[in-house]
Amino acid sequence: MGFRHERGGAAMRRERYMLQVARAMLALGVLGTIIAAVLHHHAYNASALDRWIPTTLAPLLAILLWRLLRHPDELVRIGRIALWLTLIGLTLPAWYVALTANPQYGQRLIDVLPPITAVLFPSMIAAIVYLPRPEGQRMALAFWLLLALPILGYLLSNPNELRSAAGMQLAVTLGPASLFVLLLVPLFQGIERKVASLEGERSRMQQLAERDPLTGLYNRRAGEVWLREAVQQHEPGVGVILFDIDRFKQINDRYGHAAGDAVLLEVARRCAGCMRHDDRLMRWGGEEFLALLRGVDVGVIADVAEAMRRHCKDGPIEPVGIVTASFGTALWEPGEPIEQTLQRADEAMYAAKAAGRDQVRAA
Numbered sequence: 001m002g003f004r005h006e007r008g009g010a011a012m013r014r015e016r017y018m019l020q021v022a023r024a025m026l027a028l029g030v031l032g033t034i035i036a037a038v039l040h041h042h043a044y045n046a047s048a049l050d051r052w053i054p055t056t057l058a059p060l061l062a063i064l065l066w067r068l069l070r071h072p073d074e075l076v077r078i079g080r081i082a083l084w085l086t087l088i089g090l091t092l093p094a095w096y097v098a099l100t101a102n103p104q105y106g107q108r109l110i111d112v113l114p115p116i117t118a119v120l121f122p123s124m125i126a127a128i129v130y131l132p133r134p135e136g137q138r139m140a141l142a143f144w145l146l147l148a149l150p151i152l153g154y155l156l157s158n159p160n161e162l163r164s165a166a167g168m169q170l171a172v173t174l175g176p177a178s179l180f181v182l183l184l185v186p187l188f189q190g191i192e193r194k195v196a197s198l199e200g201e202r203s204r205m206q207q208l209a210e211r212d213p214l215t216g217l218y219n220r221r222a223g224e225v226w227l228r229e230a231v232q233q234h235e236p237g238v239g240v241i242l243f244d245i246d247r248f249k250q251i252n253d254r255y256g257h258a259a260g261d262a263v264l265l266e267v268a269r270r271c272a273g274c275m276r277h278d279d280r281l282m283r284w285g286g287e288e289f290l291a292l293l294r295g296v297d298v299g300v301i302a303d304v305a306e307a308m309r310r311h312c313k314d315g316p317i318e319p320v321g322i323v324t325a326s327f328g329t330a331l332w333e334p335g336e337p338i339e340q341t342l343q344r345a346d347e348a349m350y351a352a353k354a355a356g357r358d359q360v361r362a363a
Contacts, residue, residue, distance in 0.1 A: 080135075108161055223280070234334060270312055279291060308325075328350070347363065
């Protein structure tokens with residue numbers, strides 16, 4: 001459990017992984033189109049379409065890669081544009097070759113077809129993975145229909161080429177193998193739903209283990225982990241604020257435990273509003289709370305504690321009225337056991353209570 005950030009769930013880790021894969025795929029796309037442009041430029045029998053398409057796609061994919069590096073939140077939109085560019089770049093030569101090939105003049109499709117089938121599977125899978133579910137399925141199907149049908153139609157109408165080794169490989173690749181990818185879509189979606197369900201259950205169990213059910217703050221078990229990690233990094237400026245609701249037993253005795261719970265919940269809410277981004281507030285036990293701060297000095301920790309003290313009594317809490325709390329602060333000294341720091345904060349808190357309550361005392 002890290003101090004500065006919440007634990008990243010599986011969904012967040014998956015998003016980061018998918019972003020990294022998308023960047024790698026775009027980078028490979030740029031490299032592949034550059035290589036294709038160079039090879040077609042030096043090929044004596046390359047058509048104008050073969051020369052033009054990779055030369056055009058390379059800078060466009062490079063722009064998309066640059067955009068994704070700067071704006072990772074646009075992953076879906078950039079992925080959609082890249083897939084449409086890829087679809088157009090693969091479809092045009094596939095139809096052109098299928099319509100213009102003439103075996104009678106030695107122009108066999110299997111001899112002049114660019115290696116577009118190597119890009120078909122990754123494109124179909126990328127469409128399924130990166131686009132919203134219905135759109136991704138339609139895009140994957142469009143890839144297959146627009147690329148496979150003209151080539152398969154040509155091979156069926158030219159049995160001699162179909163029976164060749166290259167023709168059989170094309171037929172299998174664009175036929176059963178491609179359809180197998182489409183049949184995997186329901187399986188992939190089922191696995192994704194199962195993983196999401198397991199992650200949700202794990203998150204719920206984690207929350208039950210480390211959160212206080214009444215206030216929603218971290219409980220003492222989680223707080224002790226935060227404390228240990230804070231001091232293990234041996235960074236100065238770790239401070240704790242220990243505070244206790246004044247006369248809480250009297251509140252329970254006079255108004256009942258439901259009113260006491262309402263006081264705990266409202267005090268937790270008000271004090272949580274005083275926390276900075278890296279601060280942690282936890283219910284330490286009963287009516288006692290602990291705030292863990294990082295990167296502070298004596299003055300900062302005193303200011304935060306004073307703000308919490310003011311917010312505690314900022315308006316009545318029904319049906320009790322104004323509620324106050326007593327605060328003790330302590331700054332961790334490098335090399336000091338964290339238990340000793342807590343002890344000093346506890347002594348300061350009781351000094352505040354002995355001095356009349358509703359005040360902040362430093363260790």
